Amino acid sequence: MPRILIVEDEDIIRSAVRKLLQHAGYEVADAISVEDAQEQEPESFDLIITDLRLPGAAGTEMITRAPNTPVLIMTSYASLRSAVDSMKMGAVDYIAKPFDHDEMLAAVESILSRKTAEKPKADTATDDPAPEQSDPSSIMFGQCDAMQTVFTLIRKVAPTETTVLIQGESGTGKELAARALHLLSPRANKPLISVNCAAIPESLIESELFGHEKGAFTGAVSARTGLIEAADGGSLFLDEIGELPAEAQARLLRVLQESEIRKVGSTQSRKVDVRMIAATHRNLKAMTRTGEFREDLYYRLNVMQVRIPPLRERRADILGLAQRFLERQAQKLGRPTLNLSPEAMQLLEGYRWPGNVRELENAIERASILADSDVITPAVLDLDSEDEPTNGSASPSPASPDTHAAPEGGDLSLEDYFQHYVLENQDKMSETELAHKLGISRKSLWERRQRLGIPRKKTTGNTSS
Numbered sequence: 001m002p003r004i005l006i007v008e009d010e011d012i013i014r015s016a017v018r019k020l021l022q023h024a025g026y027e028v029a030d031a032i033s034v035e036d037a038q039e040q041e042p043e044s045f046d047l048i049i050t051d052l053r054l055p056g057a058a059g060t061e062m063i064t065r066a067p068n069t070p071v072l073i074m075t076s077y078a079s080l081r082s083a084v085d086s087m088k089m090g091a092v093d094y095i096a097k098p099f100d101h102d103e104m105l106a107a108v109e110s111i112l113s114r115k116t117a118e119k120p121k122a123d124t125a126t127d128d129p130a131p132e133q134s135d136p137s138s139i140m141f142g143q144c145d146a147m148q149t150v151f152t153l154i155r156k157v158a159p160t161e162t163t164v165l166i167q168g169e170s171g172t173g174k175e176l177a178a179r180a181l182h183l184l185s186p187r188a189n190k191p192l193i194s195v196n197c198a199a200i201p202e203s204l205i206e207s208e209l210f211g212h213e214k215g216a217f218t219g220a221v222s223a224r225t226g227l228i229e230a231a232d233g234g235s236l237f238l239d240e241i242g243e244l245p246a247e248a249q250a251r252l253l254r255v256l257q258e259s260e261i262r263k264v265g266s267t268q269s270r271k272v273d274v275r276m277i278a279a280t281h282r283n284l285k286a287m288t289r290t291g292e293f294r295e296d297l298y299y300r301l302n303v304m305q306v307r308i309p310p311l312r313e314r315r316a317d318i319l320g321l322a323q324r325f326l327e328r329q330a331q332k333l334g335r336p337t338l339n340l341s342p343e344a345m346q347l348l349e350g351y352r353w354p355g356n357v358r359e360l361e362n363a364i365e366r367a368s369i370l371a372d373s374d375v376i377t378p379a380v381l382d383l384d385s386e387d388e389p390t391n392g393s394a395s396p397s398p399a400s401p402d403t404h405a406a407p408e409g410g411d412l413s414l415e416d417y418f419q420h421y422v423l424e425n426q427d428k429m430s431e432t433e434l435a436h437k438l439g440i441s442r443k444s445l446w447e448r449r450q451r452l453g454i455p456r457k458k459t460t461g462n463t464s465s
């Protein structure tokens, strides 16, 4: 009988998960914090399911406390990227709240069935970054002059405590640049908490970032640590900072000015030591002129600016990136290395890439699945035909990076098919099932939802935080 330990401070969720697993025949114990879990010999369990944010140490601490037990991280959808980082630290999987019961049971079954597989170890041994992460080029690809300039800047800024503002269109690699800044800093072995400000409902953003006291608002049944506090000692990556509402901007300014944080509903402040990295695809300076973004906050954030150029301004890197993604796909699909036909190379180099590197990565993923042979042809690349190729011209285009209009009439593109499929089935399928049916990972599903503007709906009756 597999034994499972649940570490969760919220009573309702802890008891719901415990009942669900007991009902499914597992032997279950629970704890409300990492310290509490420590007293229950976490090493003796077959699986640990832990919330990411807990009072005291973060849930990821369980990875080091029980290095031979798989750890499944539960997290709110808003901090999914932090969950992805948890996986880099050695968690075997993550599940986003609210999750449905089938989703949780499927995750547990799948982890227990592959438990024999070697679990990656958390890297906590040294204060220095791991050797393979000693340079931006080991984290992101870029050989053209424009990216070499970006890498030089990252190498210089990373070891300092300076706040960095990363600017660039959607999908250019801003999050990767933030990760490079963190991993090449002395904080590399402390958490990098990534928050997508656009993904959090406005009403929740302050409590997500700053935490709240018990009773601070309706539904605040217990005190909660915010993401900024969870990043104490490490770095906080605030993606889409331009979407931060005015009140949260004012609070953030205080954190930057005084290195102090005050929970919602609290009168007391506490010191935090967090390195801020922010990113946006919007023109923050222009937003200060219209009053949408605080000017004082803009200057606090914009101490150092890293601009990631759109892919159409670094065409020399397109084939190198494509090759990388092809190798990754071949490995993932267990196929021999895939190659691009000369026509496919020409198409990739000439295309305008409104969705930047993310669009290229997705095009290669799609083509690798559809290709009948080891050669990728233009037909399987299925690039948006409405987007006229520029025949290699490097002139920047003013078009919006985010628009992805569906073709009128005619055949559905894969992107349209994806959108239809998700909209039609999301009410009856879990995210795991949807991703499985679409043949992509849950992370990929989440990213596509963001890109296509169909964020995951919260359904009633689920286990929510």
Ligand SMILES: Nc1ncnc2c1ncn2[C@@H]1O[C@H](COP(=O)(O)OP(=O)(O)OP(=O)(O)O)[C@@H](O)[C@H]1O
Pocket: 139, 140, 141, 142, 168, 169, 170, 171, 172, 173, 174, 175, 176, 177, 239, 281, 321, 357, 358, 361
């Ligand atoms: N230089 C690069 N080398 C390898 N992969 C890259 C590079 N740039 C981006 N990618 C990949 O492209 C995808 C998008 O990158 P990322 O999420 O960092 O972009 P972003 O600018 O933060 O996007 P958004 O603004 O939409 O959040 C990711 O899967 C990332 O791994």
